[in-house]
Amino acid sequence: MSQKKLINTFLFSIFLFATVNSYSQKDKGFNFPPDFGKTETRIVIGPIYSDKVTKSIIEAFEKEYKGRFERIEDTYGKNVKETPGLRTFLLTVMVMPSRFTKTNDYKFGLAELKTGKSYECDFWSGSYKKGARYYAKNLEKFRQANGGK
DSSP states (O other): OOHHHHHHHHHHHHHHHHHHHHHHTSSTTOOOOTTTTSSOEEEEEOOOSSHHHHHHHHHHHHHHOOSEEEEOSOTTOTTOOOBTTBEEEEEEEEEEEOSSSSSEEEEEEEEETTTOOEEEOSSOBSOHHHHHHHHHHHHHHHHHHTTOO
16 A cells, blocks of 8 residues: 555544544434423333343443433333323433444433333444443433423
8 A cells, every 4th residue: 555545544534533523422412302301200221232231321320310210120111100290211222233343333312101202312322331321421411401300
C-alpha cells in the first residue's frame, strides 16, 4: 500500500470514528416518554438475553438511576400489574448480532405497560455495559428535569 493511500485510509478512519462517536454521545435520540418523571413511575427490568447482560443492566440502573425500578423473573412482564397512581414501564433491550464482528449490538427503550406504547433509542450500542449506563444516566437526567417523581 502506498504512503498516500495509507494516509487517506488513516484520515478516513479518524473521520468515521469521530462522526460515529460524536453521534453516540449526544443526548438526542433517546425518545423518552415526554412526561416521564412528572408522575410517579416504576421501571420493570426482566431477564435480558443472558444472566450476564441482565446483571450488568441492573448494576447500571443501581449506579445511575435514582428513580423506582425493580427486577422481575418474567421475560415479558406478563405478571406485572398496573398500580393505581403509578405509571409502569418495561425496560426493553433489543439485541442484534453485529454484521462485522462476532459480537452483539444493543438498543434500549421503554414500553408503557398500560398503553403498550414503545419509546426506543435511535442508536445502537456495541457494549451492553456502557450502553446501559449511558441510557440509565440520561434517563435519570430526563426524569429530574421533569420533576423527578
